[in-house]
Amino acid sequence: MITISILGSGKVAHHLILNILEQDNIALQQVYARTPDKVSNLVSHNQIITNISELKPADLFIIAVSDDAIEEVSNAIPFANAFIVHTSGTKPMDSIQNTNRKGVFYMLQTFSLDKEVDFSEIPFCLEASNVEDFLLLEKIAIKFSERVYKISSTQRQAIHLAAVFVNNFTNHLCTLGEEICKENNVPFDILKPLILETAHKIEVLAPKDAQTGPAIRGDQSIIDRHLNALNDPIKKEIYQLITKSIQSK
């Protein structure tokens, strides 16, 4: 039985807790939450602690707090040589300083509290300061997911940057698309099959080969008409810049 304690109560902690509770060979030891209400519907009252000093020993401590709090939370763990990992896409492994047994357990996915996520499809990006601890992380991750990768801190930072482009930024372009629909009394639903197909197409085609539209065709008359139709200066600027970027490839 592998014992794990979770430090954090946000979206990542929430999904981790739910999935640990489903496993036979993993025991959720404790959950550290500054706001116990945020996890009280998931775990029993006596498993929740509001002070890190109340932690019991565990095989693994997973820190799932905001990037800026990782160091402070890690430093407060009251055991010498505990195995401590964080779940950040951007912080280096060495932001954990109070142990030689450190690692990263980064789940490359977008989490919302109100949307279930299929853990088995999530890529787990693992890193650890020694081989044995890496193997423990791997043993845990393969219970959750079929996609487990060994990823260095440098690679992870690149993945996180790429993820901002393919998730945060694409999502925002959909927000802009929704605004354009609203302004013209068109239901945004009409665009949803296209949005899904755009993602599915990339499963089988490299995105460069999947590119369509007026920019790649060099259809200047449509580009001009679109720019004319855009009243919002920032939408216009985004249209021009991405069109230029598509045409530069």
Place this chain on the structure above:
Amino acid sequence: MITISILGSGKVAHHLILNILEQDNIALQQVYARTPDKVSNLVSHNQIITNISELKPADLFIIAVSDDAIEEVSNAIPFANAFIVHTSGTKPMDSIQNTNRKGVFYMLQTFSLDKEVDFSEIPFCLEASNVEDFLLLEKIAIKFSERVYKISSTQRQAIHLAAVFVNNFTNHLCTLGEEICKENNVPFDILKPLILETAHKIEVLAPKDAQTGPAIRGDQSIIDRHLNALNDPIKKEIYQLITKSIQSK
């Protein structure tokens, strides 16, 4: 039996032909193709014409050619009062001029020759100059798809513009994400579940509510680190502009 002739041999024509051939109550009359080879694997030799003057009468002529050629192709159809529609997302219905029975049969989807598309999920945006002809278009479209909309030329142009944002531009951001992966020896496959989940999330959440990442959190230290990591000036400019746009909402 409804008889339809297709004018065009590109991606849209290709998918239309395939789906018409599957219907019991629709007969594919003829296909006009400047390059017969492009459709010779789909329809029999004697159905393909290379000169529009060889067209036989049909209940509906669907023009699926590039926007700039619609008028010329339409004008060459040798029948008075034929029912002629185009499939363009951007051209007004009135770009068909040689008949009073005109319309638009716009399929809001991204097509590639080498990727099957589920027609039943495609939104069909229909418009016609008279009610009877509209009903004919609707009768045909509901055989193909569960998503049939009555959309004016003005609305269609807004949809097409929004589609550029949610499809063409999001796809390009994935191209940039792939480049970042390649530069750092990370397999792009690692991002595919995230790309799919981004699209699925929008099925249940408004994109504005689904927004995550450093821009919406106002995490300037990560934003600065990302900007530092980007050597390509156009990627850097896109990062800054979309971050600004997210933060302006």
